[in-house]
Amino acid sequence: MRKSRAAVWVAVMLLCSIVLGGCGTGGQAAKIELGEVTRSVFYAPQYVALEKGFFKDNGLDVELKTTSGGDKTMTALLSGSIDIALVGAETSIYVYQQGSDDPVLNFAGLTQTDGTFLVSRQDVQNFNWDSLKQSVFLGQRKGGMPQMAGEFTLKKHGIDPHQDLNLIQNVDFANIAAAFISGTGDYVQLFEPQASIIEKEGKGHVIASFGTESGKLPYTVYMSKKSYIDGHKEQVQSFTNAISKAQQWVNEHSPEETAKVIAPYFKDTDQAILARAIKRYKEQGTYAQTPEIDEKAWNNLLDVMDAAGELKERVPVSKLVEPSFARQAAGSGN
Structure with a gap:
């Protein structure tokens, strides 16, 4: 009887692993549609996260699409055709200035200077x-x-x-x-x-x-609608953890190593050129060390927009930045 019960238990567990991809802690990866404003070596840590499997390690299936332009990227985000956007933080301010019941919130920074x-x-x-x-x-x-x-x-x-x-x-x-x-x-x-x-x-x-x-700016950031963030907190945290790990990886590895990893995303560009570009960005501190969005950098962004005549009112960082995900990711050692 014991052998029979044991055999049944093994069969159930095997079936579970086949059908569900693993019971308990395993499970199916959560799908995220990610839109990037353009394809650029400026976003090297993002491609590292994809290519090194950091998103998958955090239980995510991230599908990347290039949405070509800030206006098109924001339209895709607001319409729901993408879940998360990688785009300039100024776009969230433009949406806020127009008035919205479902504001777009910045939750993780990727680059921290103009590129x-x-x-x-x-x-x-x-x-x-x-x-x-x-x-x-x-x-x-x-x-x-x-x-x-x-x-x-x-x-x-x-x-x-x-x-x-x-x-x-x-x-x-x-x-x-x-x-x-x-x-x-x-x-x-x-x-x-x-x-x-x-x-x-x-x-x-x-x-x-x-x-x-x-100077320092929340130049390119990950953002999403408040409703999406509120309904997918676990996925947003996992996403931020993966980006944080990729930022550390880029910081700790040579431009040549990074160029080799991201080369599949730039098939028409020589790896030596990629390495040269990455070196230039690393030397001037363009890639953010952590996904945290700094208030001083946010205020500098407001100054830049104000000088360009594009700011209707100064929007405090607390209005459009959700800091909890980046803080947890930066403090977890991911």
């Missing part, structure tokens, strides 16, 4: 910001963080971007690097790896960093 660089067509020695005056400057989209951080930096150096420059802002984000290569502009504001690619091809020269100049 663009000033690229000159000529090899400028002893660069001075005044040399930009009266030049043709190929900028970014109005109201987006790259353009606002760029304008913030220019104004800090006594340059009115709309009076002292011949500013071009009608080129689509995806085509800015190509426009510069084809001959448009004396200077251009570019993310990596485009800046390094242009340098390698001898088509331009990186002469300054807007990330260094504009």
Whole structure:
């Protein structure tokens, strides 16, 4: 009888593991639809989390899609076609300014500086910001963080971007690097790896960093609707834990090692270029060390938006940042 009962118990457990993927602590991975505003080496820790299985280790099945632009990303989030968005924190402020019964909350930071660089067509020695005056400057989209951080930096150096420059802002984000290569502009504001690619091809020269100049910002963050966060606290915590672990991994490994891991997401980019871009970002502290969003950095974001004329009122960090997930992740050693 004992042998019979034992055999039945083993059979039940085996069936359980097959049908449910494991009873008790196992179970099916929770599905999360994640939208990123663009595909960029700027988001290296995110691709590390995906490629190294950190999301899976935390019981998540994360499907990544590129939603191409802040407005499209926010539309996807508000409509429910994605659960979590990786996009500039300013977009949550725009939604708040329009009024919403279900506000978008920022719960984890990925990058903490602007990710663009000033690229000159000529090899400028002893660069001075005044040399930009009266030049043709190929900028970014109005109201987006790259353009606002760029304008913030220019104004800090006594340059009115709309009076002292011949500013071009009608080129689509995806085509800015190509426009510069084809001959448009004396200077251009570019993310990596485009800046390094242009340098390698001898088509331009990186002469300054807007990330260094504009200071710490909650530049690119993970956000979701309050209703989603309230209904999926365990998943949001698991997601943040995975990002925190990836941030630590990038911090502890060389640019070359990181480039190798994220290479599948940049199949048309040489790994040496990826490593060069990652090195540049690490040296200026672009990748956040933890997912926590700092109040001082948030206030700097408000200053940047205010200077650009895009802020209706100063929104305190407590209104749009949910800090508990990042605090727990940062303190857990994940």
